[in-house]
Amino acid sequence: MNPKGFLYILAAAFMWALIGVFTKYILDEGISALEIAFWRASIAWVLFLIHATAQRQLRIHRTDLPALLGFGVICVTLFYGSYQVAIRDVGVALAAVLLYTAPAWVAVMSWLLLKERMTKTKAACVTMTILGVASISLGPQLMGSGGITLNWFGLAAGLVAGFTYALYYIFGKAFLYRYPTPTIFVYAIPFGALLLLPFIDFAHKSPQAWLLLIGLASVTSYGAFSVYYAGLKHLEATQASVIATFEPMMAAIFAYMLFGEKFSVYGYAGSTMIIAAVLLVVLSGSRASRAATEER
Template sequence: MAPDVPTRPAAWAGVAALVACAALWSLNGPLIKLLSPSEPDSGAGVPGLTIACYRSLLGGLVVLPLAVQRARTLRNVPARWPIACVVAFTIMTACFVIATTQTAAANAILLQYTAPAWVWLLSPVVLRERPRRREAVWLAAALGGVAVIFFGNAGAGSRGLLIALVSGLFFAVLTMLIRGMRQVDANVVVAVNLLGSGLLLIPAMVLWGEIALSMRRTLLMLALGVVQFGLPYVLFAWALQRVEAHRAALIVLLEAVLNPLWTWLVVGERVPPATLLGGPLILLGVAGSMGSSARRGET
């Protein structure tokens, strides 16, 4: 019997869900910026570790009801896989949030999207896979974009740039680890990563963060955890049942375009000139790499 193929209406519904997913994910820029800067009535902004911790916990609670019934699928993989995933996810999300508080939101999101370049470099060692040489062109484009952003923003939040690049590295590590968890339900993987990350960050938040929040910050944190983090993952898992993975990955690249736009509209943060030059190179490299993988039949 031929495998089920999504109907055209179902496929378009999946595309719409992915666009909504990218739009919601892209809200992290303005929401984190609203939480992190100094406020006249309450002193310093919320520390990045606090934002990362609460965001993961709240997002995980949104996904948890969808994961409970499929939790038994975790038995399909050794315990070291979900543990490694949680560690990689924790480093990725903490670095991204901290980077967004220390550099332009556009820099943080674009450097996180260097993950495919890191996958290309690491897969021969980690996955024992040999990337095709022609994909090196797309890698060069992405790394060229990174170089433009770094040299163009030298001395202006360079620490934030490095932290954002680490976020991209661990996004790549997470991507490779999730490939080893294909036998686990997608919602279970998401719930484990989000809740595990939140729990793992609690000690760091207690030591270096801030536990109590004002009412305004609590509402912003709820929006960040539930609307920006949890709900999009539910939409993403639903959409992947209707849209091919490589197409889905290309559609959600919209996040990298919308994030700086919302941040500019909400808090007035302009995209640095070097990022306007380097950003498209990164997106071109990522899109080209995904397109090349799709032509080889890899999803």
């Protein structure tokens, strides 16, 4: 494994794990979850625009604009919004774990939409993910000294975040492989952010709140995606996916150290099943890719 690529992807996972930390502190400033999603997107858009302009990566085909706008609905309006709500309602650690139900969603949608084969390994991944979520949701309601109570709306928001995160990959595979990352976000982000506006009552923001919002967008959107795709230049996508699973683990550590969040026994069991399912599906994909290469 290329050490440089490993460090890039690990840095991205660390940055994404900080989403919950930034969000919790911004919520304490009296800013709503959806407003946080709006500013996370809008500030990141400015950074991606500067990047794309400097690299002369602004041009797109007009026929691809509807797909880019649809991607904005998925990656901003739905994904950013639902993930911030999940962090607010079920805590940093559980929201990060629910986000990683994405590989199970990918397996199902690839089977239904892209006509990819549903292997035994993929089916096992889906089953483990379902059992993991069931274990979390059927366990005791109180999640420990952090004072976070498991509620069905927050759980649903976390699953929506995982689903829309999965759509990110499905959409990219089907439509957006022709453009660099900054180009995609320059067109997708503003449309997705605008659709959040009807649901936001903008709050007064202190200088500290603005600094936190700028940090959230700079680190967890622009910075994380930039180093992640830099890492992909040195690693296979499957290797990157395995390393990225450090995100929920690091998020859980941050949540425990900073906010006192911890799972029940059922929560730990369910979380372990979900993370194991992620590792199972990405490692099986790596073996299948090597086998296909050897056959050629």
